[in-house]
Amino acid sequence: MKILVLGGDGFCGWPTSLHLSQLGHDVVIVDNLSRRNIDNELETSSLTPISTMGVRLEAWKELTGKDIRFERLDVARDYDRLLALLENEQPDAIIHFAEQRAAPYSMRSSATKRYTVDNNTNATNNLLAAVVESGQDIHIVHLGTMGVYGYGTAGMKIPEGYLDVEVTTDEGERVSQSILYPTNPGSIYHMTKTLDQLLFAYYAKNDELRITDLHQGIVWGTNTPETELDERLINRFDYDGDYGTVLNRFLVQAAVGHPITVHGTGGQTRAFIHIRDTVKCIELALGSPPERGERVRILNQMTQTHRVRDLAELISSLTGAEVAYVTNPRKEDPENDLHARNDLFLDMGLNPTLLDEGLLLEVTDIAGRYRDRADLGKIPARSTWTRNQAPGVPEKTPTATD
């Protein structure tokens, strides 16, 4: 298959691009390097020393003989170039990662709220409008988030995208309906993925586009078999308070000698997936597209749920790192249970990578290898959800720049 990977320079996009190329697909990466530019803005960087796109693709060619091409293009802005790319490349599928993906960054300021809404909504709409205008029958695979559902239910497992409900008619009759699961996003970032859902539903209905929306859990781990081949292929590893996600953040904290910062009571339960399973799920989703005219195919791309404080205590026991319970910068329920279905991927043959001490220690090893690159002052989460929250800074924190 000819596949475009929008956002193919990012944490999920890069290993996905390599995985699909390794499988023999013809991959074109489309990216505006926004993730690297936001690092510049935040004065931080990947803990791992990621190579430039030029070096990455040269190394991949050298090691595997396979070509991946790169188009530097802003999907949210450069509509005409995007359309021309579709017309020239005639892709079979497009993987859409081209969105700002950090909840804390999206809550940092009015400017980042506005950037996140503007970028994510226009990127998605531009892609959809361009596919319609091209007249091509391209399967679109989008990375959504489990966060569209919110983190509580009325007592059922979170289904995959659609919820069966009963409504009562004016005559008192009960009627069953299958509806998009009512959303309850916890940040501006998560909210943009609920907007994406409505865009997808509309274009699937009006234009019969074939769309798969993958509601992904929090990704942990950093390497896949392909990124491990050579240091020039190494994946990014975010450890700062805005882009470092919870499990990986704990692992890097343990590796660099920073307390493991748990927000509030750590009673939040979240869904997780290992980066190896992310790339496998995308492979599976590509192999199982919806038909034209079908509703959006929605799958939960997660394998396990964990309570945050349990993860902190586990990593503490494995590594000896101290756990610091800090103020929660987010506005969220202090405690929640979470049960979600992921039958669709299991039925397709996904063999989940479960939480495992060896895999956890592997991440800590990688983080430890690059610990000198870490700016400890960047670790605490400082973006607050409203003026009533405070940054999640431990009392006695190692301060490098802060």
Added chain:
Amino acid sequence: MKILVLGGDGFCGWPTSLHLSQLGHDVVIVDNLSRRNIDNELETSSLTPISTMGVRLEAWKELTGKDIRFERLDVARDYDRLLALLENEQPDAIIHFAEQRAAPYSMRSSATKRYTVDNNTNATNNLLAAVVESGQDIHIVHLGTMGVYGYGTAGMKIPEGYLDVEVTTDEGERVSQSILYPTNPGSIYHMTKTLDQLLFAYYAKNDELRITDLHQGIVWGTNTPETELDERLINRFDYDGDYGTVLNRFLVQAAVGHPITVHGTGGQTRAFIHIRDTVKCIELALGSPPERGERVRILNQMTQTHRVRDLAELISSLTGAEVAYVTNPRKEDPENDLHARNDLFLDMGLNPTLLDEGLLLEVTDIAGRYRDRADLGKIPARSTWTRNQAPGVPEKTPTATD
């Protein structure tokens, strides 16, 4: 009250601004004149000769002694100026009309799809982010559309915003939930109002903004008591295929000697409201804001439903105009029933302006007075929903430019 009217130069915004000023409120109109600029783009204009904003406000001052101020500002682009305006003016309420509001225009091309999504989503998000950043407790009143609901139900009347459903838990227990009514928009324009709903729900939850969302039916009529005071205050009257809405379009067709163009079988049933009731509803909504922390207050701003072919036949019988059944440029159900609640406004004391021969003929009179300004070639609806639809052009149509 100090009230900002975003989009106060438009078809609903202008009479609303005058009505609120007449009631004694301190009104500031904020507009980027986009509606006049789109007329330039479409090479059409209001059937009625609307004055410039300068002349409008001078006439209002001369006739009533009341000042309305005007800020030319693009709410979707000029965030810093919008924020400064909130800080300087400290308004009690903001009415948000600042969105591209024509379904056919939103389906005209990729460019207009993209403009509609970009403008409407960023306008709403900028407003919300600015109110949060200002720290002020401002009541936001937004003009939504009945079109967010779609035009069919499972057999109950369309409720006002929220739907009571039952879900079955994993233990087999039925649990009641009140959810945002599952949306089913019929165009990119309507879809943007479903995105707005999710933005409002998020900011009401996270930031406790006080928001009222008015799901308005199709507006008919053109004058209110205030716009009738002087020709310099006349309201715009759109008759072109993109901006002319169904009932008003039939009335102008009758007035200028163009066949009344009914799309498909005319079996579509839609919700309607007279422009006089629009301005009254906004007055009522302003007087009944939600509390801080309350969910978004959603009201259906409509008074009657009518089937399109019945309206065509009624106007034909009143005026003698011919009815032409033409191809439907829209992708929609050919026939539907529609029943919707509007108890909230009735309970507040709205006395609905119902369909009435006198009021219909008054519109035709106004249209007839300015018939020489009409470009008949602009009347048929030519924006098609997909490549599979065709423009709604009658076989023997008077062609001026076409």
